[in-house]
Amino acid sequence: MSKYPKIGIRPTIDGRQGGVRESLEEKTMNLAKAVAELISANVKHADGTPVECVIADGTIGRVAETAACQAKFEREGVGATISVTSCWCYGSETMDMHPHWPKAVWGFNGTERPGAVYLAAVLAGHAQKGLPAFGIYGHDVQDLADNTIPADVEEKILRWARAALAVATMRGESYLSVGSQCMGIAGSIVDQNFFQEYLGMRNESVDETEILRRMEEGRDAMDTERPDVVTLDRRVCGVVLLLRPMV
Secondary structure, X not given: OOOXXXXXXXXXXXXXXXXXXXXXXXXHHHHHHHHHHHHXXXXXXXXXXXXXXXXXXXXXXXXXXXXXXXXXXXXXXXXXEEEEEOOXXXXXXXXXXXXXXXXXXXXXXXXXXXXXXXXXXXXXXXXXXXXXXXXXXXXXXXXXXXXXXXXXXXXXXXXXXXXXXXXXXXXXXXXXXXXXXXXXOHHHOOOHHHHHHHOOOEEEEEOOHHHHHXXXXXXXXXXXXXXOOOEEEEEHHHOEEEEOOOO
């Protein structure tokens, strides 16, 4: 693969103008930049390429800004998003409602206008709309001027980023099951609905004799030189493979 999914950073903000929004613009953008630097420095793709982050052009406080952010992320090839905020925001107007992107929300635990209320409210909104999101909140209270990311928050952000990146990378690929369940082991049953509806993947199934056919015809089933047999992962001692379509 040469085109990898990126992670989008969404700086959400209290949309009330007249002093409230203006006082939080710099803080909110600084948090977004800190998250982007953290992810880019610590999360890599399978081949070691650093993950690229895309930050919205400005803070997000209203529906029009939410739409503009999503349009930019779609152009840039974003595959997952994390919203960051240090204050209350209008939940349904600022939340990420893209149906396919894995989502996270970091509510800054600050001395002034903490993001805890927005975090709880927007997570409830995500649950209500059937759009799961991973909530992140720090244990210790920070001063408003403190733009550092605490160690516990770093760990949560990086855990989410790695998991979200895996899901975004698999979307659109094919899961090939070689063989089927045996000896009544229910864990070997491939749930196609899970792959198709939750991961956005296609399912393929072949009998294990397909391996013999390729061996007899001089084709290596693990041949990465062939564009029609590109191995992305090996599972269960090599008998379940994640591949591009086979011929």
